[in-house]
Amino acid sequence: MAAEVSYDSVMDESDELSLMCEDDVQVYGRIRQRCEREIGRADDLVAQLESVGAGTTVTGWVTRCREQYQVLLTQLDELERNTISQGEAVVKAKALLEAGQGLYADIAADMESVADRDFYISDQVDGEDTSAHAETYETRGANA
Numbered sequence: 792m793a794a795e796v797s798y799d800s801v802m803d804e805s806d807e808l809s810l811m812c813e814d815d816v817q818v819y820g821r822i823r824q825r826c827e828r829e830i831g832r833a834d835d836l837v838a839q840l841e842s843v844g845a846g847t848t849v850t851g852w853v854t855r856c857r858e859q860y861q862v863l864l865t866q867l868d869e870l871e872r873n874t875i876s877q878g879e880a881v882v883k884a885k886a887l888l889e890a891g892q893g894l895y896a897d898i899a900a901d902m903e904s905v906a907d908r909d910f911y912i913s914d915q916v917d918g919e920d921t922s923a924h925a926e927t928y929e930t931r932g933a934n935a
Contacts, residue, residue: 798888801888802885802888802889805881805882805884805885805888806885808877808878808881809878809881809882809885812874812875812877812878812881813878815874816871816874816875816878819867819870819871819874822863822867823864823867826860826861826863826864826867827864829856829857829860830857830860830861830864833853833854833856833857833860834857836853837850837853837854837857840853
């Protein structure tokens with residue numbers, strides 16, 4: 792069953808999405824720190840392995856792991872940029888929604904008040920309505 796979408800639900804969801812984006816960026820920061828730490832450890836380990844004359848196979852394993860952490864760092868940078876952009880877009884969309892809501896709030900209030908009426912003040916047709924077919928309209932600007 793689909794959830795009912797309303798102005799309030801959209802505003803709440805946009806707030807939650809903004810918070811999720813902020814949380815994600817913090818998580819990316821922690822992952823970034825871990826990658827940088829592991830890259831540093833790999834550099835130290837490769838230097839130690841080379842100093843004791845370890846074989847190229849073991850050194851190659853450590854080097855490949857270091858390269859994978861570099862790839863992760865690159866992907867994290869792109870992911871963080873996209874997440875920040877998404878968060879900014881949500882904030883902008885929410886501001887536009889609020890501005891639009893303010894613009895149409897009076898019209899919506901009028902429509903709600905009309906919808907809530909049990910009766911109208913008058914159902915009587917006035918003279919202006921009944922004589923509309925006989926009115927003559929002057930054209931201005933055409934021959935002036």
